[in-house]
Amino acid sequence: MLTGEVRNKVDKIWTDIWAGGITNPLTVIEQLTYLMFIRSLDEKELERESFEAISGEQADKIFPQDEDGQSMRWSKFKTKDPRIIFDIVGTKVFPFIKAMNGQEASAFSRYMQDAMFLIPTPQVLQKIITGLDELYEHDIQNLDMQGDLYEYMLGKLATSGQNGQFRTPKHIRDMMVRLMAPTPEDKICDPACGTAGFLVSSAEYVRERYEAEMTSEQWDHFAGDMFTGLDTDRTMLRLSAMNLMLHSITNPHINYVDSVSKQNLISAEYDVILANPPFTGTVDAESIHDNLKAVTNTKKTELLFVALFLRMLRKGGRCACIVPDGVLFGTTNAHKSLRKEIVENHQLQAVISLPSGVFKPYAGVSTAILIFTKTGAGGTDKVWFYDMKTDGYSLDDKRSPIAANDIPDILARFHNLENEAGRLPTEQSFLIDKSAIEANDYDLSINRYKEVVYEKVEYDPPAVIMARLDELNVKISAKMEELRGLLGE
Known part of the structure; x- marks a missing residue:
């Protein structure tokens, strides 16, 4: 389960995107999803490189091995100047993941062809990357927590009118x-x-x-x-x-x-x-x-x-x-x-x-x-x-x-x-x-088919109720006389 601290961090990323002008929750989640996918590709690449180093066997690579291809990896661009990050993600990484095919074609990448990169400014993009990186490195320890993180973000659709459907x-x-x-x-x-x-x-x-x-x-x-x-x-x-x-x-x-x-x-x-x-x-x-x-x-x-x-x-x-x-x-x-x-x-x-x-x-x-x-x-x-x-x-x-x-x-x-x-x-x-x-x-x-049982209510006879009212009137009159006496003093 996500702690309150993790939820607050997600809310902070969300607020940064909203402040940048993206207010549709569906669009916010879409953009975060793309960035999470980009990060996951680099994680897979790091695992393959680690496997190669340990086993000595050659592993297929996700990213091109030239300088341009390696510059598209999350771990390579995340600490650069915000303007450089914005340019790399918008002009290189995004077209790359939209065109992914072959062995790297996942169910997700199949539906990337009509996706659009809508993060408005380099500053907003840097805040999102920094926020996601902090979540993954310090708070998200396993796959279950990754799932919980995404579930929490999707939960925000429930408050967005028609998107709740x-x-x-x-x-x-x-x-x-x-x-x-x-x-x-x-x-x-x-x-x-x-x-x-x-x-x-x-x-x-x-x-x-x-x-x-x-x-x-x-x-x-x-x-x-x-x-x-x-x-x-x-x-x-x-x-x-x-x-x-x-x-x-x-x-x-x-x-x-x-x-x-x-x-x-x-x-x-x-x-x-x-x-x-x-x-x-x-x-x-x-x-x-x-x-x-x-x-x-x-x-x-x-x-x-x-x-x-x-x-x-x-x-x-x-x-x-x-x-x-x-x-x-x-x-x-x-x-x-x-x-x-x-x-x-x-x-x-x-x-x-x-x-x-x-x-x-x-x-x-x-x-x-x-x-x-x-x-x-x-x-x-x-x-x-x-x-x-x-x-x-x-x-x-x-x-x-x-x-x-x-x-x-x-x-x-x-x-x-x-x-x-x-x-x-x-x-x-x-x-x-x-x-x-x-x-x-x-x-x-x-x-x-459901039967409702009505509880039977029994009332006293009218004469008994009238007698009770007379008794109440006598008590009220007595109290009124007592109050007049107090006022007369």
Whole structure:
């Protein structure tokens, strides 16, 4: 975890960039990401040179070996005059990383072609380089802390209006990953990956749970094929690729794909899908893949994405996704057909209702988590409903930490559903038979099944209440007389 001191240093770098005229948080993070990548290339080069010195074997180099090429290395230019640094980074290093290919082509460098160097002045650039260097040399001791550093920077998107759509709160992502419990053998995908938060949380879970027992083949799988993220925003793809690199995932499948379009042909590919797809907007009807329209004939992205998850999962594959409440109870044919598809042809396991403040300060929309398994042959028997009231943070715009937190209870109960059989719909969680869901037109909103117990209040008879009022009036009159006597003296 990052200390308050480290956070303050990051905030100082951020303030320096803002003071230089870059006020869009997304642009700030982009520019910092480029510089972090430039520094990481020099770190790799130093490791290769160290390997050569120890082993005597020749290692491939990242930078050209002439004077011009060596001048582009972070360790070579960082102490120079600010104007020289600005010139080197702007005219040499940046074009170099944009053109990287061959063995050095990472998921990040693939999306550098349309990147722009926007640091406004030599002085601002020098402050950023000095600040980052101090962080890495004195505060960031390992990969986990690098990941935490980047996560903290990405967290600033949550306070930036529309940019907040790219981020699901980390504790919610972590909960969803623990509900899925991925293994080192799984292939995991987020078809609307944003900054790759779900993939990062999955990677952290796998390392935490299985690190000591993973084979070399599993580590190779972890570094590459295990994680796939799709998005239509190249800026997001750059940020997500960097985020994954900082979490030891050196070659993830981060691809520019319009997931619900005919461009995306992926089918029966993944063991786990974790996602918070776009809630609003529609797409061009002509571009939507026909097999999605066969499940839910609509242009609404929130419905199309759920149909897409079913298609992209292998049989036996599992999904945990966030959906707006309208998906649960919408009355259009498209809404009903999607819910019927999940309940009748696959296995719907859980609907977890989230409190509406989870996505504040930038959205107050009511949402839920759907958890289902692709079977192609039904399997829904009972569906578990949970009415989540607290997530460890206040539900106002400040989202301050509080003691009340339903997440541990959700995890414990979901992984022991056999113990839920005796619970009633009046409680916070309960099981509902598939037949009841079918009878309710496949409505999946918790309020359809939750029963509210009203406490009976018994009042005294009117005569008793009147007598009590008379008694109070007598007491008031006596006190008034006592007060008049005091005033008369």
